[in-house]
Amino acid sequence: EKFWDLVILPTLNDHVSNVSADMGFMVFQESVLRGNRYVKLGFPKGTLDEVIAIPGSKFIENNGGNIYLGNSVIKLLYEDNKISTVELRDGTKLSADIIISAIPSNSLYNILPDELQSHKSFSILPKIEHASIVNIHIWLNTKIMNDQFINIIDSPLQWIFNKSLQDNKYQALDISISDSKNLLQKTTAEIIDLVFSELKDIFPRFNINFVEKYKIIKERKATFRCTPNSKKYRLTNISPVDNLYIAGDWVDTGWPSTMESAALSASNVVNEIESNNKNK
Incomplete structure (x- = not known):
């Protein structure tokens, strides 16, 4: 289950035990089995607004559309x-x-x-049916993570993305939690306590005093199941x-x-x- 969920959970926003076999196999076929010619891992150079929304809006308006x-x-x-x-x-x-x-x-x-x-x-x-996603954005006054991203097995945090690779002092981390229904009813304080506890286990040098600010975003109907x-x-x-x-x-x-x-x-x-x- 841990092996299958490594791919299925972030792509289908659900655990492998819940998804249809055809969608599960389709994801593995497209992402793993077709080879390097068909699958590339890319990182946008800006936010989704900068990469998609702003250029898309300009295209619409430049072609006579209204937003x-x-x-x-x-x-x-x-x-x-x-x-x-x-x-x-x-x-x-x-x-x-x-x-x-x-x-x-x-x-x-x-x-x-x-x-x-x-x-x-x-x-x-x-x-x-819909599944939820919870994203936690954390800004730190020191670096604790050198990788571009990591997946954590047996942790509710699942994936952590490093958004400040070029900054040698400050660090911005994005934590993405798929199929996050267990977190939807929790308060901000409860969620952030859980996050800080997990970060301490993952990065032993992590200290709550490193945290400058944080933001939690709950998408209750992020994707269809x-x-x-x-x-x-x-x-x-x-x-x-x-x-x-x-x-x-x-x-x-x-x-x-x-x-x-x-x-x-x-x-x-x-x-x-x-x-x-x-x-x-």
């Missing part, structure tokens, strides 16, 4: 088997020939009108609504809940839209 920050969608209005209007929190109403949903399954379900929530294609969405029954709840890119397409890691891409699945689903949506436009 509405801090103003989420609260409702989709439905008429003649089309999404006629997208309503935002501040009351703004938008319309478009094509609507692409790129949000989690539970978020999509919550903004659907009643008649679509009861539709056989969408009524199954609440059955998709790849259980044996999950495949039948994953929708296709094409919805029963004429102008609504669906993207996201949880769509049926053949991949688990990963960034690769999300990117593949987006590519598939673009191909579907282009194909449909050619046939008109």
